[in-house]
Every structure is written in C-alpha cells, then in structure tokens.
Amino acid sequence: MANGRTPRQQQAEETKNRLIDSALKVFSTKGFAASTTKDIAKEAGVTDGLIYHYFKSKQDLIWAILERHTLVHHIQGMLAGLKPEMSTTNIVQHYVRSLFQMLKQNNDLIVLIYGEAQRDPDIRDRLAGIVSGGAKPLAAALAGRSRLDEDALRHAVRNLQFAVVQYYLILYRTRPDEEELEHYLTATANQFVTIIE
Amino acid sequence: MANGRTPRQQQAEETKNRLIDSALKVFSTKGFAASTTKDIAKEAGVTDGLIYHYFKSKQDLIWAILERHTLVHHIQGMLAGLKPEMSTTNIVQHYVRSLFQMLKQNNDLIVLIYGEAQRDPDIRDRLAGIVSGGAKPLAAALAGRSRLDEDALRHAVRNLQFAVVQYYLILYRTRPDEEELEHYLTATANQFVTIIE
Amino acid sequence: MANGRTPRQQQAEETKNRLIDSALKVFSTKGFAASTTKDIAKEAGVTDGLIYHYFKSKQDLIWAILERHTLVHHIQGMLAGLKPEMSTTNIVQHYVRSLFQMLKQNNDLIVLIYGEAQRDPDIRDRLAGIVSGGAKPLAAALAGRSRLDEDALRHAVRNLQFAVVQYYLILYRTRPDEEELEHYLTATANQFVTIIE
Amino acid sequence: MANGRTPRQQQAEETKNRLIDSALKVFSTKGFAASTTKDIAKEAGVTDGLIYHYFKSKQDLIWAILERHTLVHHIQGMLAGLKPEMSTTNIVQHYVRSLFQMLKQNNDLIVLIYGEAQRDPDIRDRLAGIVSGGAKPLAAALAGRSRLDEDALRHAVRNLQFAVVQYYLILYRTRPDEEELEHYLTATANQFVTIIE
DNA sequence: GATGAATGAGACTTCATTCAT
DNA sequence: GATGAATGAAGTCTCATTCAT
Numbered sequence: 001m002a003n004g005r006t007p008r009q010q011q012a013e014e015t016k017n018r019l020i021d022s023a024l025k026v027f028s029t030k031g032f033a034a035s036t037t038k039d040i041a042k043e044a045g046v047t048d049g050l051i052y053h054y055f056k057s058k059q060d061l062i063w064a065i066l067e068r069h070t071l072v073h074h075i076q077g078m079l080a081g082l083k084p085e086m087s088t089t090n091i092v093q094h095y096v097r098s099l100f101q102m103l104k105q106n107n108d109l110i111v112l113i114y115g116e117a118q119r120d121p122d123i124r125d126r127l128a129g130i131v132s133g134g135a136k137p138l139a140a141a142l143a144g145r146s147r148l149d150e151d152a153l154r155h156a157v158r159n160l161q162f163a164v165v166q167y168y169l170i171l172y173r174t175r176p177d178e179e180e181l182e183h184y185l186t187a188t189a190n191q192f193v194t195i196i197e
Numbered sequence: 198m199a200n201g202r203t204p205r206q207q208q209a210e211e212t213k214n215r216l217i218d219s220a221l222k223v224f225s226t227k228g229f230a231a232s233t234t235k236d237i238a239k240e241a242g243v244t245d246g247l248i249y250h251y252f253k254s255k256q257d258l259i260w261a262i263l264e265r266h267t268l269v270h271h272i273q274g275m276l277a278g279l280k281p282e283m284s285t286t287n288i289v290q291h292y293v294r295s296l297f298q299m300l301k302q303n304n305d306l307i308v309l310i311y312g313e314a315q316r317d318p319d320i321r322d323r324l325a326g327i328v329s330g331g332a333k334p335l336a337a338a339l340a341g342r343s344r345l346d347e348d349a350l351r352h353a354v355r356n357l358q359f360a361v362v363q364y365y366l367i368l369y370r371t372r373p374d375e376e377e378l379e380h381y382l383t384a385t386a387n388q389f390v391t392i393i394e
Numbered sequence: 395m396a397n398g399r400t401p402r403q404q405q406a407e408e409t410k411n412r413l414i415d416s417a418l419k420v421f422s423t424k425g426f427a428a429s430t431t432k433d434i435a436k437e438a439g440v441t442d443g444l445i446y447h448y449f450k451s452k453q454d455l456i457w458a459i460l461e462r463h464t465l466v467h468h469i470q471g472m473l474a475g476l477k478p479e480m481s482t483t484n485i486v487q488h489y490v491r492s493l494f495q496m497l498k499q500n501n502d503l504i505v506l507i508y509g510e511a512q513r514d515p516d517i518r519d520r521l522a523g524i525v526s527g528g529a530k531p532l533a534a535a536l537a538g539r540s541r542l543d544e545d546a547l548r549h550a551v552r553n554l555q556f557a558v559v560q561y562y563l564i565l566y567r568t569r570p571d572e573e574e575l576e577h578y579l580t581a582t583a584n585q586f587v588t589i590i591e
Numbered sequence: 592m593a594n595g596r597t598p599r600q601q602q603a604e605e606t607k608n609r610l611i612d613s614a615l616k617v618f619s620t621k622g623f624a625a626s627t628t629k630d631i632a633k634e635a636g637v638t639d640g641l642i643y644h645y646f647k648s649k650q651d652l653i654w655a656i657l658e659r660h661t662l663v664h665h666i667q668g669m670l671a672g673l674k675p676e677m678s679t680t681n682i683v684q685h686y687v688r689s690l691f692q693m694l695k696q697n698n699d700l701i702v703l704i705y706g707e708a709q710r711d712p713d714i715r716d717r718l719a720g721i722v723s724g725g726a727k728p729l730a731a732a733l734a735g736r737s738r739l740d741e742d743a744l745r746h747a748v749r750n751l752q753f754a755v756v757q758y759y760l761i762l763y764r765t766r767p768d769e770e771e772l773e774h775y776l777t778a779t780a781n782q783f784v785t786i787i788e
Numbered sequence: 789g790a791t792g793a794a795t796g797a798g799a800c801t802t803c804a805t806t807c808a809t
Numbered sequence: 810g811a812t813g814a815a816t817g818a819a820g821t822c823t824c825a826t827t828c829a830t
Contacts, residue, residue: 008809012814031316033230037800047816052801054814111315117367118312119228124371131367155384162363163356170314170328170359174321187352191392209789233824244791246827255825406810425710427624430803441812446805509709511761512702513622518765525761549778556757557750564708564722564753568715581746585786599830603793627820638795643822645793 016054018044020068023061028108032062032116062116062123069109071130074102079137088145088197092189095138096164100185103168114169134161146196153196160192213251215241217265220258225305229259229313259313263320266306268327271299276334285342285394289386292335293361297382300365311366331358343393350393357389410448412438414462417455422502426456426510456510460517463503465524468496473531482539482591486583489532490558494579497562508563528555540590547590554586607645609635611659614652619699623653623707653707653714660700662721665693670728679736679788683780686729687755691776694759705760725752737787744787751783 005013022043026035037058041048055061078098082091103110117124135157139150146153164185172181219240223232234255238245252258275295279288300307314321332354336347343350361382369378416437420429431452435442449455472492476485497504511518529551533544540547558579566575596604613634617626628649632639646652669689673682694701708715726748730741737744755776763772 006809008812008814015814029316031228031230033228034316036798038798048800049802049817050815052803058800115312115315118308119226119231121371124367128367128371151380152384152388155381156388158364159356159360159385159388162367163359166359166363167355170321170325174318174325183348184352187349188356191349191353191356194392195388205789212789234826235824245825246792247790249826250789402810409810423710425622425624427622428710431805432803442804443806443813444811447810452804505709509706512706513620513625515765518761522761522765545774546778546782549775550782552758553750553754553779553782556761557753560753560757561749564715564719568712568719577742578746581743582750585743585747585750588786589782597830599791599793606793628822629820639821640796640823641794649821 015044015046015050017068019046019051019054020061020064024065024069024108024112027062027065028112028115032058032112062120065109065112066123066126069106071102071106071109072133074106075130075134075137078102078134079141082141088142089190089193091141092192093186096160096185096189096192099134099161099164100168100181103165107173110165111169111173114165131158131161142196148196156192156195160188163188212241212243212247214265216243216248216251217258217261221262221266221305221309224259224262225309225312229255229309229317259317259320262306262309263323266303268299268303268306269330271303272327272331272334275299275331276338279338285339286386286390288338289389290383293357293382293386293389296331296358296361297365297378300362304370307362307366308370311362328355328358339393345393353389353392357385360385409438409440409444411462413440413445413448414455414458418459418463418502418506421456421459422506422509426452426506426514456514456517459503459506460520463500465496465500465503466527468500469524469528469531472496472528473535476535482536483584483587485535486586487580490554490579490583490586493528493555493558494562494575497559501567504559504563505567508559525552525555536590542590550586550589554582557582606635606637606641608659610637610642610645611652611655615656615660615699615703618653618656619703619706623649623703653711656700656703657714657717660697662693662697662700663724665697666721666725666728669693669725670732673732679733680780680784682732683783684777687751687776687780687783690725690752690755691759691772694756698764701756701760702764705756722749722752733787739787747783747786751779754779 019040023035023040026039026043029035030039037051038048040061041051051058051061055064078095078101081094081098086094113123113127113130117127135154138160139153139157142153142157143150148156167184167188216237220232220237223236223240226232227236232255234248235245237258238248248255248258252261275292275298278291278295283291310320310324310327314324332351335357336350336354339350339354340347345353364381364385413434417429417434420433420437423429424433431445432442434455435445445452445455449458472489472495475488475492480488507517507521507524511521529548532554533547533551536547536551537544542550561578561582610631614626614631617630617634620626621630628642629639631652632642642649642652646655669686669692672685672689677685704714704718704721708718726745729751730744730748733744733748734741739747758775758779
C-alpha cells in the first residue's frame, strides 16, 4: 500500500521491463529488422501476443528501450568522481576509463544505437545527443585549464570520445585484450592532454 | 581479340554491375535486412528474378559489393599526393582532407559497412582491415618525424581516423556544414601534429 | 419482497443490459465479424474480461440482443392506433408512417439483422418472422375492404413492407431528406390503396 | 499474336480472374470480414501469397470484383427484349421476370453487395446506383403509358424493384418454391399495372 | 539473357477467450 | 462482480527464391 501498487501491477511492470530488456538484447544481437517478435517473446519467457498488450508495435519497443535507458545518468555518474584538485592528466585518465566502463556496461544499448543510427534519423539524433551530452561536461571541467579556445576544445573532446567509442566497437568488442586496452587508454589520454595543455 | 567479349557478354556484365551498384545503394539506405530484392531489381531497372541469374542469394550480393569496392586503391590514392619534402603539418592536413573526400565519395559503402559490421563478423573484419589499411601508410610516412614510439604513433593515427570517420557519419552526413567542417579538419589535424611532434 | 433484488443484482443487470446495448451498437456499425469484444467492452465502459462473466461467447451476444429486442411489441404498437372507422387510405397511411418510425427507432437492430441475415440462417429466419409478423395484422385489418383474394393481398402487403424497408435502408439512411420522404410515403400508400381497392 | 497477348499473359489474366471469382464466391458466402485470404486462395487453387501478386490487399479484391461485374449490361440486356408493340402488362411481366433471372444469375454478387452495403459507404453508393440504373429505363419505357406523373412513376418503379429484390433475398433464396414464385411475380406485375394505368 | 508468375515459409499483428487476483 | 494480464490460434501480408517460358 505504501507505494499504491498492487502485487498484480508490480508483476505487470516487471513483465513489461523484461520485454524491454529482452528486446534490447535481441535487437543488439541481430539488428532491429532481422529480429522477430517471436525471438523477443521467447527471450522474455512469454507468448508472442503479450508484446502487443504492452506495446503498440515492434517499432514501439525501440522507443521504450530508449526511454528506459537514457545513459544520461551514466554520463553524469562518470563525471561525479572528478574533483577540482585532481590534475588535468588525472581527470582525463579518469574520464576515458569511466567512458569505457559505461560502454561495456551498456554494450547492448550502444551496439543497438550505433547499428540503427545509420538508417533511423530519430536514433541518429539520439546518438548525436548522447555524444554532446558526454562532451559538454568534460569540456566544462577542463575550461580553465586549457590553452585551447572554446571551439578547439570542443573539437578535441568530441574527437576523444569518438575515438574511444570506435575503439570499443570495432577493436575491443571483437577481440578483447585488456593489456592492449590499458596501453591504448593511457596513450590516448596522455595524447589528449598534450593537445590541450 | 580486341576484348574477346561478345556484345551479349558485355551487356551481361553491365547488368551485373548495375545490380551491384543498386544493391549497394539500397542496402546502405535501408540496411541489409530491411532491403528487399524487389527494391534492388527496381532500382536497377530489371525484374525480380534476374538477380538470381547473377547471384546465388541476397547475401551473395553483399560479397559482390565488397569484392567490387575494395577501398584499398582509394586509400593508396589518398597517400599518393604525399611528398617527402612536405611539412608534417601539410602531410596531416592533406591526409585528413583526403580521408574525408574518400568518405564522401564512398558514402554508400561506408554507411553499409558501418551499419552491418555490428552483426556480421565478416564485415566487421573487413572494417578492421580498412581501418588498419589506412592507418599503416600514414604511420609509415610519419615514422621518422615523430617523437612518439611506434606503438603510441599507431594509437594516435588510429584515433585520428576513428574521429574523422565518426565526425562524418554522425555529424556531417546528417547536417552538412562546410564552414564548420573546415574548422574541424584544421583543428583536428593541428591537434594531431601537437601530439606527435 | 418489493422487488427481491439486492443492489448488487440490480447493478449486475444494468451492466448486462449495457453490454447488450453496446454490442448492438457496435455490431450494427461494423458488422459482427469485424467487431471486437474490446470495442464492445470499451463502448460499455467495462473491461474486456467482464463480457465473459455475462455471456458465453461473442456469438452469444447476438442471441442476447435478439432476445431483448423482439420488435413484436413495436409492430403491435404500430397497429394499435388503427380504428375500424378509419378509411382504408387512412389506415394505410398510418401504417407506412408507423413502420417508418419503427425503422428509425430501431435503426441499429434493423441494420444488424439485415446485414447479418445473409450469412446467418438463424437471423434470416428471424428476419422472415419479422416480415410476416408485420404483414399479417395489416392484411387482417384490410381483409374485408379489398377486392383482392387472400393470396394476392398477402403479396401486396409484403411488397409494401419490402419497399418501405429498402427505401429506409438504402436511400433514407444514407441521405435523409424529409420532404422527399413525405412524398414517397404518401405516393406509396396511395398506390397501395389503388391496388387493393 | 492476333491480340498481342502471349500465352503467358493470358494465363496470368485467367489466374487473376479466377481469384476474383473465388473471392466473390467466398465473400458472398461468409461476408467480407469473416472470409480469409486462405479461403480464397484455396478456392482458386493457388497459394496464399499469389493474391498479393495481383492485388494490393484483401479490400482491393472487393474493388476488383465490383469493377469486373458491373451489372449494367445485365440490366440493359433485361430491357433489350422490350418492344414498343407489347402491352403494358407484357412489358412489366417481362421486366420482373428478367430482373429475377438477373438476381439468380448474379446471386453471389447481389448477396455480397447487399450484405456489405450496410457497413461500407462506397458499396452502399454502388447499390444505390444499381437500383436507379434499373429503375430509369423501365420508367422511360412506361412514360407515355401511365396516368402517373413522373415523380409518382419513379416511386412506383423503385418500389417494384425493391420488392422483387427483397423477395429474392429473404424468401426465395432460402427456400426456393417455383410455384409460389410464379404466383408472386404475376401478382406483383399485375398490381403494378393497376397502379400506373 | 530476361521475365514475372508462382511458391511457401514466416513475419507482424489481432483477438476471442481464460483465469488468477 | 470486476479487472486486465496472459494465452494461442489464426489472419493479413511480405519476401527470398524457383522456374517455365
């Protein structure tokens, strides 16, 4: 009674969430078009028809996924550990590692978004939003510390992000190599510091 | 023996090439799974069944596309203009602009490969190949000029490529802005030079 | 013993009746096969499942509708206003207008029955019953006043009914035109009198 | 070669026509909504998918049916036998019998149109057109012979048609009785002559 | 070489019906 | 009595693929 949700409603919400999670998993594995509602239902352990009790269409599942997984709080979390007294190098090292953690933790979502962005303008917009959502706070944190003007700093930060994400998607995801990763992140962060200082 | 091909053979080859080009266009627009053979046939101006006279299956068209468009010669062309007497800055500026030109000229192929790479391991390998295919020659050209060791230089070059490609796919392609592009390429090239020198 | 029904029983009966009325409305609008139980429940302002608390099946709703709306008393009411001292013309004029009123007042039911009669033999029988139910009393009222033999009179009365019902269903219902209707009913009644006198 | 259609095209057209005929048969039996495309395909002896090679949708089949079976030439044929020297009675007798023949010969189409007219405005319009298409020529043929004014004659003719069609749909079709039919048609025609002379 | 009719598997979606709460 | 989550069968439609012409 505390939260006004009956057990029945709670279970319904659980089922709905399970469907969203299953859809995310299936979509990210096969791509949206190649995924079937049957796959999703089976993954969620329910029958086909139930999807349409909760969602208007297969496409609707994509919106539900994006609504549920905003990434925004992940990005904010990433920057929570940043403290003013840290050195620039420390800040950047912390940032690239946090970003990489977030990519790993949200692997399915990232893969889904990058995969579908090429053909769905709405998702492409979403992706652009995520990119700038991550870039802005770091640019702000580094504002006073850099010899670059605002514009150049923005470019640099965005390039940093692009590079790390691509490294994850193309190289790391296929053949994870933790040692190589460590070198890569360290080198990339240091090179970034060279640029801005 | 001039060319040893009858007019019929020539026409057949033309038709086949037209089908490959049409498939590339359609696949890059809708994605492989969401494209239909009917779409492709219509785009090529032939009837449905003819595809199966030239190709074993829809999937086979992907292989044919990749075989026909290697990008390798594009990448080599990119570097053809590089001359030993150019300054490092000039070399890098030339490189990022050539790379960007290549992306624009091969838009469909790039979009197709990036879109399908997430779900087709063969294509992912192909993508990885392209990436290193582009990175190696630039790394070689810069070898003697950089204070970085080989490993760090490789990371830097790869990051440069990742960044430019992402910039193209996510930002430029959706809303082309030539002025902003110019700033971006200049800044990115310069920042890269800062790293390696 | 006043009425011997608890409030709950009363409410149950109300709900059931509301469901029957809603079903009639929906069926007559979309036809039986194209109507969904969800439509009906929504129209009645209850949830899907409740229908099956009151009715065995969707088909069962049709029976319930037909049971509740017999039309018999409407037809009898139609003839209640007939008095022996009225002229034949007056009787017939009164009859066609009463019949038309009944059609308007029972529009949904009439549309439903005519629409479904083609594919449901039970409903076709019901329709035949309605037709003769209306024809017999008029034939009786006119028995002594006509030069026609019983058989011919029956045909004439039935044709009168058929014509008026069709006029309602095909012409009036789609584009009501009260003036034209008035002409039509007057002419039709007069022509009928010409036949039987 | 004579007509420029290859045997292949001819067979395709036959298949298409067979599908239209099958659809008409199935629709008129079960009604549009309750008919399945599988029913239609089976009736035509082809597989489900082929329907969509020839028609855009199930609904499209209705339009194709209506286009193919105009009834207009049937109605004109009905009146072809009318000759100026025939007596009015003969003309009307001929007309009602021709009309009835047409109903029997086009049973499926008539049943379909009457059944769907209640819920499809387009079909209702089509039905209204058929009704007036049949009424006008008879009214014209009788114009000089009747004491009725134009308006009254139109009403009378329309009522005649309505009555015969309803008789066919409701009474005859369910339990055909040739003797009773003969009485009915004779009586109805005679009564009509009484009205107009 | 080219056509397009035909197939058949399977996709998305709807919906009557059941049942635990 | 009332709810609405869940089922599962079936329906419309799509599409890769085959093949006779």
